[in-house]
Amino acid sequence: MNLYIDFGGTHFRYQLNDSKIKTLNSDNIDLKKFLDEMIQKHSDISYIGISFAGIVQNGKIISSPNTNTQNFAVKKYIKETYNIPLAIDNDLNCAALAEHNALQVSSLAVFYIGTGFGSAFIDNNRLIKGANNKSGEIGHIPFKKSPFKCGCGREDCLELYVSGNAIENWCDYFNIESKYRRLDLLESFDDYKAKIIIENFYHGLEYAFHSSLNLFDFNNLVLGGSVGKNENIKSFLEEQFTKSAFQRESLNITLSQLQEGSLQGSKLLYTKN
Ligand SMILES: [Zn+2]
DSSP states (O other): EEEEEEEOOOOOOOEESSSSOOEEEEEGHHHHHHHHHHHHOOOOOOOEEEEEEEEETEEEEEOOOSSSSBBHHHHHHHHHHHHOOOOEEEEHHHHHHHHHHHHHHHSSEEEEEEEEEEEEEEETTEEEETTTOTTOOOOGGGGOOSEEEEEESSSGGGGTSHHHHHHHHHHTTTTTOOOOOOHHHHOOOOOOOHHHHHHHHHHHHHHHHHHHHHOOOOOOEEEETTSSSHHHHHHHHHHHHOOOSSSOOOOOEEEEEESSSHHHTTTTTTOOO
């Protein structure tokens, strides 16, 4: 039996083979304890795949801005204690594997804009991982100084302008009423502070898009997340593509069709990694 886990900043989801997905609150999860209990309860677990919202390197969880799990060599622990193979990667790499599997294209970028701005890239059917598995973190490239601190420690990350959290933080900063705190509502709100938030959001998105395109030269882009899975953002980026630096054949921009993309991706880690 296979155990699949998606350990997000808010929700912890898990699934045994194709059974019903169970959802827990991430705040209450001690990953080591959870795995110990699951393996004791289900002695036939023969593979574990984990999607994790944080920095993962060589089977080890390094850190995470939103969960309290860090410095845990989970792959080594499970192998040495139970002799069960385990594969783990960050949630956006997992989402990219799932989108890649669904679309069957060789070149792909994934922008998931929800609480944060997550991104991952596939070239020639392989994830671009870098030397430390930290490649493609477009949300954390320096954009411009902000009054806020990013989960990574910097104060100028793109994610501080282009994300659900950014919209919340900037609305707080400008004292904008909670009923306007959504991208489309801010757009229709006739207020100069709302206009600043929107302008920064789209300027940051434009910056993210052109930077990514020049770095990775993809011809498919999937938009996901509560903020990013949006026809207006798709149209905006299609327009941006016509202004890209070099003439490129075409770019197919789609909204994600997957349910639980990161969890789906955890099922592909063993074969694809
Ligand atoms: Zn950052």
